[in-house]
Amino acid sequence: MPSFLRRVRPLLLSAMLSAAALAPAGAQTAFTPDQRTAIEGIIKDYLLKNPEVLQEAIGELEKRQADAQRKAQADALAEVRDEVVSAKHGVVVGNPQGDTTLVEFFDYNCGYCKRALSDLRGLMKADPKLRVVLRDLPVLGPDSVEASKIAIAAKAQLSGEKAFEYHSRLLESRGRVGGEQALALAKSMGLDMPRLQRDLENAEIRATVAANMRLAERLGMTGTPAYVVGNEVISGAVGIEPLRQAIETARKCGNANC
Secondary structure, X not given: OOHHHHHHHHHHHHHHHHHXXXXXXXXXXXXXXXXXXXXXXXXXXXXXXXXXXXXXXXXXXXXXXXXXXXXXXXXXXXXXXXXXHOOOOOEEEEOOOOOEEEEEEEOOOOHHHHHHHHHHHHHHHHOOOEEEEEEEOOOOOHHHHHHHHHHXXXXXXXXXXXXXXHHHHHHOOOOOOOHHHHHHHHHHOOOOHHHHHHHHOOHHHHHXXXXXXXXXXXXXXXXXXXXXXXXXXXXXXXXHHHHHHHHHHHHHHOOOOO
């Protein structure tokens, strides 16, 4: 069924149900095939004469769906928020003792994540009280998974600005990012490569990736980047200003939306 018809069909069914609800008490509300055809014809004729109504209805439907998704995400986040903002399966940059936390789920091969890196830099530079947790979410193929595993092992030897430097340089790599690029960067930054190779065998690396995948699924994330601020999940590279506003609101009232 075409996308347009999939969106219109619920509206037609809703109109028919409304007609049934308005029928006198005790009246027969089950439509015969002829009645259904007649009602659909009336609705179709009305919509053709007043197409703006259909546009408004679709807009309202999409708004309700978006509101429902936000509520579902907020409810899920309330259950797992402590785990999401913790450093156990993420890397903390910015101010570790900051009063407000921004969590970013990212993939090293995500073009939108690469473009959003400047937003993150700008936020941390302008806000010395911002705590940032970076969470690997390698959803773009085996190269992404390999890059994330090596990056997690590499960042175990780093902290603060050095950890963010590794993250930034790997994210800014040209072309497809995989294990080779992640290892080369670790070596160029003087990391203990034998230790890194040993750490790669540690089950904790796999557990970190699995935990981030589980949390992303629980929160209904459908891609990267995705952010968590206060009680809100923000999807996509929305730009620095919406993130800044969410951070300030969370700082004031404890949630992204007061």
